Structure formats: structure tokens, C-alpha cells
Amino acid sequence: MAYIYRHIRLDKNEPFYIGIGSDEEGKYTRANRRTYRSLLWNRIINKTDYKVEILEDDLTWEEAQNKEIWWINFYGRIDLNTGTLSNLTDGGDGMLGHKPTKETLEKLSIVRKGRCFRPAGWKMTNEHKEKLRQARIGKEPGNKGKNMNEEQRKKISDSRKGHISEKRKPILCVETGEIFSSIEHAERDPRFYIGGIGKVLSGRRKHLKGLHFIYYELPVQ
Numbered sequence: 001m002a003y004i005y006r007h008i009r010l011d012k013n014e015p016f017y018i019g020i021g022s023d024e025e026g027k028y029t030r031a032n033r034r035t036y037r038s039l040l041w042n043r044i045i046n047k048t049d050y051k052v053e054i055l056e057d058d059l060t061w062e063e064a065q066n067k068e069i070w071w072i073n074f075y076g077r078i079d080l081n082t083g084t085l086s087n088l089t090d091g092g093d094g095m096l097g098h099k100p101t102k103e104t105l106e107k108l109s110i111v112r113k114g115r116c117f118r119p120a121g122w123k124m125t126n127e128h129k130e131k132l133r134q135a136r137i138g139k140e141p142g143n144k145g146k147n148m149n150e151e152q153r154k155k156i157s158d159s160r161k162g163h164i165s166e167k168r169k170p171i172l173c174v175e176t177g178e179i180f181s182s183i184e185h186a187e188r189d190p191r192f193y194i195g196g197i198g199k200v201l202s203g204r205r206k207h208l209k210g211l212h213f214i215y216y217e218l219p220v221q
Helices: 039-045 061-075 102-112 126-136 150-167 196-202
Strands: 002-009 014-022 050-059 171-173 213-215
Touching: 002 039, 002 061, 014 039, 014 061, 050 061, 196 213
Parallel strands: none
Antiparallel strands: 002 014, 002 050, 171 213
């Protein structure tokens, strides 16, 4: 059976998150989990303690989805300036009984250790090697010793500053409502690949696996 839960911030004694979960053993695992939360949710709990309350229990999944929508609409969302919740969607879009596969957990472990994941038996093709070779042509090693005037140095400096600031902006996945602290953070997720989200943000790709990404300005709390 499914249930509806809410998180209440103790500094203001007000709800800041509504969620949906399903737990046959009655442990309310999802309600008490601190992982896989948005950056906005984490910003709030970094400022205050919170408590978990089960609002409704023993629901079918369809009932829980409808009630989640109702509760989120009742309290309102911070990002829409309609209320107090850190939810980034209107609810009703959870997955019943979703658990990461063994393969997904292995990928996450690899990513967290800072290693690059490649499927078993993966080998770089000659085409990939040629693309890398072409990409390296004209890069810094070939430019050593080249004299640049102050204007050229300033342009390079400004472009690098802009590049860094873009990489550090929070990223929102439109379809799932997930917020990542940066492009680098998002591309650590085993669902994506390095460079893919950056191409969507720059307009070189329309989507990545059916998902759209935009830069996101976090509300101040």
C-alpha cells in the first residue's frame, strides 16, 4: 500500500515537502530517506532540523498520486511563489516500487569514486580516436611560445571566466523536477553521459534521452 508524507521544518514549524511512498513492511523508508532530494530541499535542511509526518496511509498507488497532487496544491510551491514546499512538480508522478538495479548501484559506486564508467567489452573505435585527435589539434600544446597581446589575453580570460560560471550554475531537469548543483554534478548520474547535458543547454541537442534541461535560479530561503 502507498502513503503520503510531509516534512516539517522546525525553525518555522511549517511543511516544506510533500511526498509519496510505498512500503509493504510499514517502515516508511522513502519518507525518512535524505538521499535523492533536490538542491532546494537540501538548502532548507542545512538551515534547520525537520520532522517526518505520515499524512495518509493504506492507499492504493492511484489514490496516493491524486492525494499528493491535492496536498502540494494546498500548501503551494516555493519555486512558483505559491507556498512553502520545495517540491518542483505538482505531484502524481512517482514510480511504484522503484528500486535501483544492481547494475545502477554499481555505476553509482564507480561514479562516486571518481572513475569513468564504460560497459564491459567497450573499446574506443577508430572513429572516436580520430575525433579526439582532431579535437586536440590547435589546443594549448601547439600554441606554446606563441606571443599574445593584452587584448587577446583578456578575451581568453573572459571566456574562461564565463565558461566556469556556466558550469557552476544549478541545472533543472524539466520532466523529472530534479535539480543538480552543476553540469558536472548532473553528468555524474549514470543515466547520462559526459557532454550530453551541456549540448542540450547550449542548443546543440534538443533533448537527452527525452529529457530537457535548463539553467535554474534557486529561490532564496
